[in-house]
Amino acid sequence: MTGAVDKRDCSLTLVLTVCSAAIGGTFQYGYNLAIVNAPTAYIQKFINETCVDRWGTALDSNQVVLIWTFIVSAFSLGGLLGSLLAGPMAIRFGRRQALLLNNCFILASAVLALGSRSARSFEMIMLARLLVGVNAGVSSNVQPMYFGESAPKALRGAVAFSSAVFNAMGIVLGQVTGLTEILGSEGVWPYLLASNAIPGLLQLLTLPWFPESPRYLLIDRGDKEACSRALVRLRGCDVSSSEMDEILEEQKAAGEARAKSPWELLSDRSLRRQLCIVMVASSSMMLCGNDAIYFYASYIFQAADIPTDKIQYATIGTGACELSSAIISNLLIERVGRRPLLVGGYALMACWAVVFTVSLCLQNHVSGMPYLSMACVFAYILSFGMGPAGVTGILPAELFTQMARPAAYTIAGSMMWLNLFLMGMVFPFIVNSLGQFCFIPFCGVCAASSIFVALVLPETKGKTVAEIAAEFEKPNIKDLDESEDSLHLSKTLAKVAV
Structure with missing residues (x-):
């Protein structure tokens, strides 16, 4: 051509x-x-x-x-x-x-x-x-x-x-x-x-x-x-x-075939594994605490003795952090792959959530803790931008074929926005009830997400849609072979019994 x-x-x-x-x-x-x-x-x-x-x-x-x-x-x-x-x-x-x-x-x-x-x-x-x-x-x-x-x-x-x-x-x-x-x-x-x-x-x-x-x-x-x-x-x-x-x-x-509706996609057993991955990834992106860290940014900057009229400039640094990590990950994604960025991003966020919790607990007792908290704010945002922020949106495009892709994005987007709304309503109560330990639930979400992705998501870098679909069919074929073997064994035992 x-x-x-x-x-x-x-x-x-x-x-x-x-x-x-x-x-x-x-x-x-x-x-x-x-x-x-x-x-x-x-x-x-x-x-x-x-x-x-x-x-x-x-x-x-x-x-x-x-x-x-x-x-x-x-x-x-x-x-x-x-x-x-x-x-x-x-x-x-x-x-x-x-x-x-x-x-x-x-x-x-x-x-x-x-x-x-x-x-x-x-x-x-x-x-x-x-x-x-x-x-x-x-x-x-x-x-x-x-x-x-x-x-x-x-x-x-x-x-x-x-x-x-x-x-x-x-x-x-x-x-x-x-x-x-x-x-x-x-x-x-x-x-x-x-x-x-x-x-x-x-x-x-x-x-x-x-x-x-x-x-x-x-x-x-x-x-x-x-x-x-x-x-x-x-x-x-x-x-x-x-x-x-x-x-x-x-x-x-x-x-x-025509494009699938969301309900048809939810009912399709052959695509259930892909759909489960996309739904969990979309939910984790909103429940991981990245938006919550922005809430804490102003409080942390005040504790670090940054003048009130200058906090608005320091806050710009949080957005710049996410932009920097997104640009770096954009350059790395075709070298490193999707799975390592997603697993690594959530794992780092879980680690930083622990450090952030410790720094909040010691904020009023140990000098220098506000500065450690500031470092945690930026590190948490950097880790989020490194993988979850960008890779999550790629998954429906790569895990689903043309006829299922729009429905997959509809379901993924619905999960994302529902969990964003839930987080906005629930987070103030989490802060009030847990205080300085409010990031422990986010640590759990990040750790669980990292383990889940590592176990169930195959690497899709450089593969065609057909190759990715074949990757997901392997467990189905294996299950089918096992069921056939079991059926054959049952028939053999029945003949022996007769």
């Missing part, structure tokens, strides 16, 4: 496709997580003032915090809804078109955020955060699917892992944008909440110029010519015939 495209240009096309998809995708997820922290006090004050204007009475602090909790939780609930929409949108509209349509939610949320103060309505902020969550839920599932289906086998992990890099980049930029010198002051907080419209507009202007997923075009749409054109743009002048043969083989295996 030939074309008039230079290989360097094609490599550039793949890079630009990734940037365009991610800037309105997982970048938005990280950005919207970060920007809501800076205006917390201002929005709580706005909630109270709004209630005074409406009903002539002020709320007590617990009531204000309760409303604020609903605003924050709306993001997780929206993410769950977005995860349920992601699969059907990816199947009906395609991966690229689903990402483009997803920007409707973010633009609507920006309008609501901008108008909330003028309308004296904190409910508009709540709805805006719900829509932001829907956007994040769709993009965090469709984007890795798009990347995994568009990248060559040798770069599949690195391209898919870039979702985590852009997520961390969004966190850092959101923390910077939320500085008081930029958009983090009281007078401009609606503009801070609405600033997420800019990445959405960038994606709307750029992504239509790049190709759709080649696998989607051939396997779902049956358009071989469009698939060939997409491969030429993404790969180079001479597209490997083996890659096209692999996609054709997967299309042949799919036959006339």
